[in-house]
Amino acid sequence: MVNSKAYPHTRTSSSVKFLSRKPSPFVITLYIIFLFAFAISVFLFNTRAILEDEPSPLISEVSESQSSRVPDDQLWGATFNNGLQPCVRPTAKYKEAQESHRYITVKSNGGLNQMRTGIADMVAVAHIMNATLVIPQLDKRSFWQDSSTFSDIFDEFHFISTLQGDVNVIKELPKELESVPRARKHFTSWSGVAYYEEMTHLWKDYQVIHVAKSDSRLANNDLPIDIQRLRCRALYYALHFSPSIESLGKKLVERLRSRTGRYIALHLRYEKDMLSFTGCTHGLTEAESEELRIMRENTNHWKVKKINSTEQRIEGLCPLTPKEVGIFLQALGYPPSTSIYVAAGEIYGGNTHLLELTSRFPNLVFKERLAEPQELKQFSNHASQMAALDYIISVESDVFIPSYSGNMARAVEGHRRFLGHLKTIIPDRKGLVKLFDGLDSGQLTEGSSLSRLVQQMHKYRKGSPRRRKKVQHQELRGRARFRTEESFYENPYPECICKSKVRGHT
Ligand SMILES: *[C@@H]1O[C@H](CO)[C@@H](O)[C@H](O)[C@H]1NC(C)=O
Numbered sequence: 001m002v003n004s005k006a007y008p009h010t011r012t013s014s015s016v017k018f019l020s021r022k023p024s025p026f027v028i029t030l031y032i033i034f035l036f037a038f039a040i041s042v043f044l045f046n047t048r049a050i051l052e053d054e055p056s057p058l059i060s061e062v063s064e065s066q067s068s069r070v071p072d073d074q075l076w077g078a079t080f081n082n083g084l085q086p087c088v089r090p091t092a093k094y095k096e097a098q099e100s101h102r103y104i105t106v107k108s109n110g111g112l113n114q115m116r117t118g119i120a121d122m123v124a125v126a127h128i129m130n131a132t133l134v135i136p137q138l139d140k141r142s143f144w145q146d147s148s149t150f151s152d153i154f155d156e157f158h159f160i161s162t163l164q165g166d167v168n169v170i171k172e173l174p175k176e177l178e179s180v181p182r183a184r185k186h187f188t189s190w191s192g193v194a195y196y197e198e199m200t201h202l203w204k205d206y207q208v209i210h211v212a213k214s215d216s217r218l219a220n221n222d223l224p225i226d227i228q229r230l231r232c233r234a235l236y237y238a239l240h241f242s243p244s245i246e247s248l249g250k251k252l253v254e255r256l257r258s259r260t261g262r263y264i265a266l267h268l269r270y271e272k273d274m275l276s277f278t279g280c281t282h283g284l285t286e287a288e289s290e291e292l293r294i295m296r297e298n299t300n301h302w303k304v305k306k307i308n309s310t311e312q313r314i315e316g317l318c319p320l321t322p323k324e325v326g327i328f329l330q331a332l333g334y335p336p337s338t339s340i341y342v343a344a345g346e347i348y349g350g351n352t353h354l355l356e357l358t359s360r361f362p363n364l365v366f367k368e369r370l371a372e373p374q375e376l377k378q379f380s381n382h383a384s385q386m387a388a389l390d391y392i393i394s395v396e397s398d399v400f401i402p403s404y405s406g407n408m409a410r411a412v413e414g415h416r417r418f419l420g421h422l423k424t425i426i427p428d429r430k431g432l433v434k435l436f437d438g439l440d441s442g443q444l445t446e447g448s449s450l451s452r453l454v455q456q457m458h459k460y461r462k463g464s465p466r467r468r469k470k471v472q473h474q475e476l477r478g479r480a481r482f483r484t485e486e487s488f489y490e491n492p493y494p495e496c497i498c499k500s501k502v503r504g505h506t
């Protein structure tokens with residue numbers, strides 16, 4: 001699925017012929033003018049790319065002449081990616097892995113995408129620490145209670161063979177080491193290379209290090225380029241889903257395309273756990289709000305118990321409701337006939353809440369409908385495997401739209417950037433909430449003026465190239481500061497994405 005798109009053919013330049021004859025002074029002047037103009041246009045393009053995703057003012061004047069009928073190309077067309085491609089090859093300085101009799105065992109925590117990115121980080125950590133990596137154990141106690149092992153979800157053989165030269169990976173710790181004492185470590189979150197180099201002092205006393213948690217153990221920024229590229233190789237090339245998941249995922253994408261042609265993948269994060277965790281009860285009944293509050297109270301590892309839903313929503317910290325998604329998509333210009341694949345678990349309140357979306361967009365497609373019951377049967381009791389199917393269908397979609405910024409949304413966005421900046425529309429939830437409230441209070445009405453405001457607000461939020469944002473809150477210190485950074489896997493540009501000519505050699 002990934003490889004087919006990863007290395008598009010490069011084109012040869014047609015300017016060679018132009019320079020081969022002996023040029024007159026006039027031609028040279030023209031050529032210099034041309035070069036100058038070209039340099040300026042490149043500069044302008046880059047400035048534009050960097051400006052992308054900057055917060056836009058809520059209500060800015062848009063010229064009245066603009067038509068509300070949105071051209072097809074703007075709805076479905078690819079983003080302008082300026083010839084950027086994946087580049088993950090190591091530099092000349094990269095040191096290949098040597099055989100090592102020091103081992104790292106890992107317990108991956110979190111849901112599917114937290115585990116995936118955590119595993120990619122552990123590959124990099126094992127490389128830095130010159131260790132052999134034992135296939136990670138997966139989290140079975142997370143909210144999803146999924147009993148899947150690594151090889152149930154991922155292609156173990158492919159993982160091991162793809163990483164040859166980067167890190168030695170073995171299925172199990174050698175028998176004679178199973179009972180020796182291990183250094184049990186909670187590595188510090190968002191650490192750099194120096195931290196892990198220092199941690200090699202553990203090898204003096206231990207032959208095995210056990211890593212108790214794998215999420216966010218490695219910094220997003222300021223790591224050597226070879227480490228960043230190794231993270232990309234691990235996530236995008238080595239960590240494929242198991243053959244049965246890959247093949248059903250592909251089949252469902254083909255089925256969707258043959259039935260509906262183009263489709264939006266909507267990550268509708270409107271599931272019970274998410275609403276309870278975020279404390280977002282906008283549009284819900286008293287009884288529903290109460291049910292969510294009780295669930296939050298009773299979930300030990302969710303630290304924040306008291307949440308004011310109104311304040312949470314105004315800050316843009318709530319997932320969009322199905323109704324809000326409907327208004328949003330319509331305002332963006334998508335026609336009611338648009339096919340929308342709903343990448344999600346069970347929607348809270350089922351049809352009652354969904355109806356507010358299906359009334360605007362009746363062509364909602366769920367995997368339970370898309371797949372035959374017997375096709376889904378082997379996956380259905382495994383939330384992570386179902387999430388993997390959603391992941392595949394989302395990465396392959398024409399347009400990906402997440403209703404909330406969770407791990408899945410970030411992972412899919414980053415993967416789509418990596419594959420060639422496929423169109424991904426990130427709702428400006430904070431800005432949108434003001435518009436939705438304007439609708440509720442009657443200050444705004446749906447139609448062309450709302451449409452213009454929404455389109456203006458999302459002009460630079462469609463996934464075109466820009467560098468990863470570093471520190472976003474200068475006033476924060478230490479770890480809180482890292483927490484607000486854009487995640488490496490949400491946007492691996494510039495380290496793993498570059499112009500074809502310099503691919504792998506910068
Ligand atoms: C890893 O091994 C290489 C030699 O193979 C050595 O140069 C390097 O310093 C080692 N790294 C650490 C962190 O021990």
Ligand SMILES: *[C@@H]1O[C@H](CO)[C@@H](O)[C@H](O)[C@H]1NC(C)=O
Nearest residue numbers: 307308309310311312313314
């Ligand atoms: C929640 O916050 C809003 C806005 O700050 C406030 O008006 C409201 O009274 C708060 N609700 C509760 C239950 O505290």
